[in-house]
Amino acid sequence: MTIEKILNENSAVLVPEGWLDAANAADFSAAIDELGSDITELTIDMSKLEYISSAGLRLVVAAHKKMKGALTVTNASAEIMDVFRMTGFDKKLNLK
Amino acid sequence: MKNHALRRIAATAIIIILVFLALLGFGSEVFLRRSTADHCHDKAEQIKNIYTDLNEYIDLDQLSKDANSDPYITMRSMFKLLCESYDAKYICLFTVSGHELNYIMCAAKTQEDDDRVKNERKLGTKVRVEDTSFFEQALGGKLSGPRQLDNSYGYVYSYYFPVKDVNGKNAAVIGIDFDVTDMIKKADRSVITLVIQAAALLFSVLGLFLFVLLKKVFLPIKKISTAMNEFDPEKEHTPLKINSYQEIDEISESFNKMSGDIKGYISDLKAMADERARNSAELHIARRIQSGMVPEGMSIKAKNFDAEAFAVPAREVGGDFYDCFETDDRVYFVIADVSGKGVAAALFMAMIKNMIKQKLKAGSSPADALNTSNDDLCAENPEGMFVTVFAAVLDKRTGELIYANAGHTPPLLHYGTDVRFIEPETGIALGLFEDSDITDGFLILRDGESITVYTDGITEAVSADKQLFGSQRLLDAAAASIDKQHTNDIVKAVKAFTEGCEQSDDMTMLTITYHSSEQHISEILPAEMSSLGVVRDKLKSLADGSEKKLKIILAFEELFVNIIEYSGSETVGLILDRSENRLTIRLEDSGTEFDPLTSMPDEKEFEDYDSGGMGIRMAAKIASEIRHSYIDGKNILTMTFEL
Numbered sequence: 001m002t003i004e005k006i007l008n009e010n011s012a013v014l015v016p017e018g019w020l021d022a023a024n025a026a027d028f029s030a031a032i033d034e035l036g037s038d039i040t041e042l043t044i045d046m047s048k049l050e051y052i053s054s055a056g057l058r059l060v061v062a063a064h065k066k067m068k069g070a071l072t073v074t075n076a077s078a079e080i081m082d083v084f085r086m087t088g089f090d091k092k093l094n095l096k
Numbered sequence: 097m098k099n100h101a102l103r104r105i106a107a108t109a110i111i112i113i114l115v116f117l118a119l120l121g122f123g124s125e126v127f128l129r130r131s132t133a134d135h136c137h138d139k140a141e142q143i144k145n146i147y148t149d150l151n152e153y154i155d156l157d158q159l160s161k162d163a164n165s166d167p168y169i170t171m172r173s174m175f176k177l178l179c180e181s182y183d184a185k186y187i188c189l190f191t192v193s194g195h196e197l198n199y200i201m202c203a204a205k206t207q208e209d210d211d212r213v214k215n216e217r218k219l220g221t222k223v224r225v226e227d228t229s230f231f232e233q234a235l236g237g238k239l240s241g242p243r244q245l246d247n248s249y250g251y252v253y254s255y256y257f258p259v260k261d262v263n264g265k266n267a268a269v270i271g272i273d274f275d276v277t278d279m280i281k282k283a284d285r286s287v288i289t290l291v292i293q294a295a296a297l298l299f300s301v302l303g304l305f306l307f308v309l310l311k312k313v314f315l316p317i318k319k320i321s322t323a324m325n326e327f328d329p330e331k332e333h334t335p336l337k338i339n340s341y342q343e344i345d346e347i348s349e350s351f352n353k354m355s356g357d358i359k360g361y362i363s364d365l366k367a368m369a370d371e372r373a374r375n376s377a378e379l380h381i382a383r384r385i386q387s388g389m390v391p392e393g394m395s396i397k398a399k400n401f402d403a404e405a406f407a408v409p410a411r412e413v414g415g416d417f418y419d420c421f422e423t424d425d426r427v428y429f430v431i432a433d434v435s436g437k438g439v440a441a442a443l444f445m446a447m448i449k450n451m452i453k454q455k456l457k458a459g460s461s462p463a464d465a466l467n468t469s470n471d472d473l474c475a476e477n478p479e480g481m482f483v484t485v486f487a488a489v490l491d492k493r494t495g496e497l498i499y500a501n502a503g504h505t506p507p508l509l510h511y512g513t514d515v516r517f518i519e520p521e522t523g524i525a526l527g528l529f530e531d532s533d534i535t536d537g538f539l540i541l542r543d544g545e546s547i548t549v550y551t552d553g554i555t556e557a558v559s560a561d562k563q564l565f566g567s568q569r570l571l572d573a574a575a576a577s578i579d580k581q582h583t584n585d586i587v588k589a590v591k592a593f594t595e596g597c598e599q600s601d602d603m604t605m606l607t608i609t610y611h612s613s614e615q616h617i618s619e620i621l622p623a624e625m626s627s628l629g630v631v632r633d634k635l636k637s638l639a640d641g642s643e644k645k646l647k648i649i650l651a652f653e654e655l656f657v658n659i660i661e662y663s664g665s666e667t668v669g670l671i672l673d674r675s676e677n678r679l680t681i682r683l684e685d686s687g688t689e690f691d692p693l694t695s696m697p698d699e700k701e702f703e704d705y706d707s708g709g710m711g712i713r714m715a716a717k718i719a720s721e722i723r724h725s726y727i728d729g730k731n732i733l734t735m736t737f738e739l
Contacts, residue, residue, distance in 0.1 A: 019632075022657040023625040051646055053653045054711035061706040079646045086717055087710050092702040 003031045004048075011041035017048040020056035028056065032063050042067045047075035052083055064093070072096055102314050106306055113298045121291045128283035133242050133253060136274040139182045140255035143272055144239055146178065153260040156191070156267055159200055163219040168201065175203035176210060185209065185252055185275040188217060189259070191268045192231045197223045200268065234258050234269045242274075251277040316340045320348055327355055329362040379412040379439070386442055389449065390417045390604075400492035401427050402609040404583045407602070414602035415441025415483075416551045417449050421457075425492055425736070428456045431504065431606050432485040433551040435525075444481045448473070448526070452487060461725070462487040462500035463536040466523070470502070470532035482527035486520075486549050488608075493680035494671045494734060495541040495610045495618075498727060500534050502526050505555060508548040508574050509539075510582055515575045517567070518547075536727045540618065540671070541610035548574065548582050548608075553601035557594045565593050583607040615674035623660045623668050623685065628653060631670065635681075638674040642739040644718070651718040652681055654711030655692060655733060663687025663731065683733040690731055691724040 001024040004015035012035055016028055035042065042063055046052075052060075064071040074096045076084065084090040159168050175187040186209065188202040202217035204210040225231075233240035234256035241255030252273040258266035316338045323336050333355050338348040386409070394405040403420045415434030422428065430452055434441040451472060455465035466485055473483075486507060488499035499507075503525035506517040523534030541547065550570075557565040570586065577585035583605045590603065615638055621627040632649050639645040659668055665687035673680040693716065697709040716722055721736040 021628060021632075021653055023628050051649070053650050053657075054708060054714060055653075055657065057710060058706050058708050061702065061704075065703060065706060082647065083650065083714070086714050087705075089702065 001027045003028060005031060005034075007039070010038050011043070012039045013043045013045055015045040015048055018050055020049055020052045020059075022053060022055040025055035025059060028059050029062070032059060032066065035066070040067065041070040041072075043072045043074055045074050046077065046080055049077070049080060052080055057083070057087060057089065060089070060093070102306065102310060105309070106302070109302050109305075113295070113302065116298070117291050117295050120294055121287050124287045124290055125283065128286060129280070132276055132279045132283060135279075136242055136253045136276065137239075137255065139184065139274065140239060140241060140257070140272050143178050143182050143184065143187070144255075144257040144270075147174075147257075147259075147270065150174070151259070153262055153264065154189075154268070156200070156261050159189075160219065163201070168219075172201050172203050175201065176205070179203055179205035182272075183274070184272045185250065186213060186271075186273040188213070188271045188273075189268055190271065192228065192235065195224055195226065195228060197225060197231075199223065230254075230256050231269055235266045237266060241272075245273070249273065250275050251280065312340045313344060316344045316348065320344075320351055324351060327358075329355075329359050333359070382413045382439065382442060383409075386413050386446075389446060390419075394418075394420065396420070398422070398427075400611050400613070401490060402580065402611070403427070403429070403606065404581060404609075405604075405606040406583050406587045407604040408599065409437075409442075409602045410553070410599045411438050413439060413442035415445050416553065416602035416604035417445050418549075418604050418606045419449055419453055420606065420608070421453065422492075423457070427490040427492060427608065428453075428488070429490070429549070429606060429608055430456070430485060430487045431549040431551065431604060432483050433504065433553070433602070433604070434483045435481050437602065440479065440481070444479075444483065448483050448485070452485065456487065456489065461536050461727075462489060462498055463523075463534045466500050466502045466526060466534045467532050470526040470534075471530065473527040474530050477527050480527075482525045484525045484551075488547070488549075490541065490608060490610060491682075491734065492610075493613075493673045493675070493678070493736065494682040495543070495545070495612055495616075496538060496671075496682060496732070496734070497541050497547065497610075498536050498538045498725070500536050502532065502534055505550060505552055508550075508570070508582075509545065510548065510574060510577075511542060511545040513575070513578070515571055517571070536725075538727045538730070538732070540669075542618070543612040543616060544580075544609065546580065546582055546607050546609040548586070548605065550586075550605040551602060553599075553603035554586070554590055554605055556601060557590050557603065558597060558600060559593050560596050565590055569593065580609055581607075582609075613673050613675045615672075617670070617672040619670055621668050621670055623663070623665050625657075625660065627660075627668070628656065631656070631672075634672055635679075638672055639679055639737075639739065642679075644737060644739060647718045648679060648681075648737050651715035651735060651737070654715040655683060655722075655735070658690075658692055658712060659683060659685050659687065659731075659733075662690060665731075677739050679737045679739055681735045681737075683731075683735075685731050686729055687731060689726040691726070692733070693722060693724055 001020065002017040006013040014031055020028055072094045076095065084093065158165065159171065162168060178184065179187055184205060186202055186204045189200040190197045199217045199221040200219055202213035204213050230240045230243045235258050237258055239255060239257045242253035245252050245254055253276050254271050254273045256269050256271050259268045259270055261267035319338065320336060335352045336348045338345055390407050392407055394403065396403040405418050405420065407416060407418060409416065415437055417432055419430040432448060434445045434448065448469065451469050452465050455468060460468065466487055484503040486499065486501050486504040488497055490497045499520060501520040502523045506519050509516055509518050518539065520537045521535055523532055526532060555565055555567055555570055573586045573589035574582055587605060617634055621630065631652060635649050635652060636645060639648050659665065663685045665685035669684035671682040692712045696712050700709060719735040720738045723734045725732045
């Protein structure tokens with residue numbers, strides 16, 4: 001999957017595009033892993049994301065852990081918000 | 097018409113009596129005539145002796161010379177004296193030459209006769225005779241006679257003896273005639289009297305005999321036969337009172353006893369007939385009740401299936417049954433054959449049918465329903481009855497058919513022109529052993545595919561020439577049925593086959609035909625991530641227009657990925673079915689048994705979800721129903737989504 005990556009000094013923005021499912025999760029996982037230890041704040045911009053499954057949610061949790069809570073999720077679609085609500089992520093994530 | 101016995105007896109007796117009287121008359125006549133002859137013979141003997149004593153010989157020449165000579169007159173006087181003494185009518189002396197008698201003299205007892213013969217048989221009279229045997233015998237030295245003569249001289253018996261001439265030679269014959277007219281008349285009268293007396297006696301005895309016979313035998317028999325003819329078991333019967341001989345009394349007593357017995361039998365028969373009528377009425381009601389439970393014919397045309405059934409018991413009521421009922425998603429059908437026939441089988445049938453129906457309705461799989469029914473039956477089955485059952489559940493959404501077989505005949509599958517038996521793992525009939533251990537099997541019916549179940553009354557239907565209908569004819573009949581009315585067509589074939597024969601066993605048959613929704617996809621996918629995108633596209637189009645589209649795809653993905661990652665199966669069978677407001681996904685894999693619902697991990701802290709464990713929970717929230725079963729080595733997961 002296409003993942004746009006915007007890196008600043010110690011923060012980054014990931015913009016995954018299309019479907020984040022079990023088949024593509026490895027791509028997104030790799031994008032998170034590639035972030036250097038200097039990056040302490042991460043924003044996942046979901047404006048281009050159509051769909052996320054539990055495989056994607058796992059990576060969101062992993063990113064949240066890696067950033068020690070400094071994770072922001074922005075522009076999630078209504079559909080994706082439903083998925084967050086289903087799992088209780090809406091209460092744990094910093095959603096903008 | 098038969099001869100009347102009394103008349104016959106009388107006629108026979110009369111004939112016998114008449115013959116007897118005739119013999120009696122004839123016999124006594126012969127006897128009396130013989131006595132007369134003996135009597136005359138004795139006198140003739142005496143006359144011969146006297147004459148022979150007095151005359152050693154006679155001088156024929158002298159006597160023949162002159163009728164007025166002394167010796168002639170003397171001899172004639174002696175003849176007359178002998179006639180008078182011995183009651184002879186005439187005594188004559190004559191010589192014989194050939195057929196001619198030369199009379200020398202004749203004398204008679206009465207003066208009138210004496211005068212007559214003195215003239216008519218005077219010396220020198222010649223008389224010709226035909227039969228000379230008596231004279232020849234006399235000349236031979238014997239006393240011959242009687243010669244019977246009936247002429248102008250009266251009815252006489254004549255005897256003859258010889259007289260010697262001077263040379264000591266038998267030269268002449270003396271004839272003695274005895275008048276027997278009176279004696280014969282007397283004898284005839286005696287005979288007639290005897291016969292009349294005998295006749296009177298015999299006919300009196302016969303009359304008396306016939307009277308007694310009539311009174312003591314024939315009239316009682318007539319009375320008994322009239323009583324028999326008039327015998328009416330409905331009416332009061334006065335016992336016959338016959339006073340006759342023992343045998344006749346016994347007949348009458350036998351009749352009295354028999355009529356009493358018949359009355360008893362008739363009343364027993366009536367009671368039996370009443371009972372039979374009652375039984376028949378009860379059976380009729382039982383038949384109606386059973387027809388309510390198992391209609392003789394059934395035809396259902398529903399959205400996802402057709403059902404067609406036929407059931408005809410061999411007797412009033414039978415032990416076969418079929419059942420077919422549906423819930424929102426499923427069609428349940430059962431066919432069974434209870435051992436035996438008639439009321440016992442029907443009662444057992446009613447119990448089993450209800451038992452299995454309740455269990456299936458409560459959600460038991462067919463095998464569970466049969467196994468638990470078997471447990472119930474074994475617990476309470478004093479008659480040792482058993483039942484073969486085929487039970488199945490058809491999922492209207494997916495065409496999935498889960499079935500279990502307890503010793504029943506193998507069902508037929510029809511798809512287009514392809515007809516075959518399925519050979520489900522056959523458990524044992526219910527009611528026989530405690531651990532029935534029946535297992536479920538399953539298959540997927542395609543759109544338009546039918547399953548036909550039947551009892552052995554179909555395959556074992558017997559034709560006029562004692563042939564069984566058999567499995568091959570069943571297959572042929574099913575193959576010839578192309579209009580989907582399989583039960584109807586097969587039953588027609590069985591009826592044609594058994595034409596003219598009495599139905600020997602209950603016959604029951606049921607066909608279920610599956611119709612999938614218009615949007616129905618069935619395929620087998622490799623158990624790989626690449627399959628996700630393929631199915632996603634199909635789901636997108638099937639769930640098009642639904643706001644739940646992505647969530648359905650999400651739920652599918654979670655369960656599908658679970659299979660790919662943990663089952664070890666190489667392929668996954670997929671069925672997608674879209675009806676008006678519902679979408680169903682069925683996943684089948686041949687991996688290790690795994691029920692995702694029962695093995696769902698506990699809820700965790702958010703931070704721990706990086707290791708996963710939320711997918712199935714989400715799927716369960718999204719789907720309106722998720723059902724897992726493990727049948728025949730396959731995990732089957734069926735998810736339904738309200739759109």
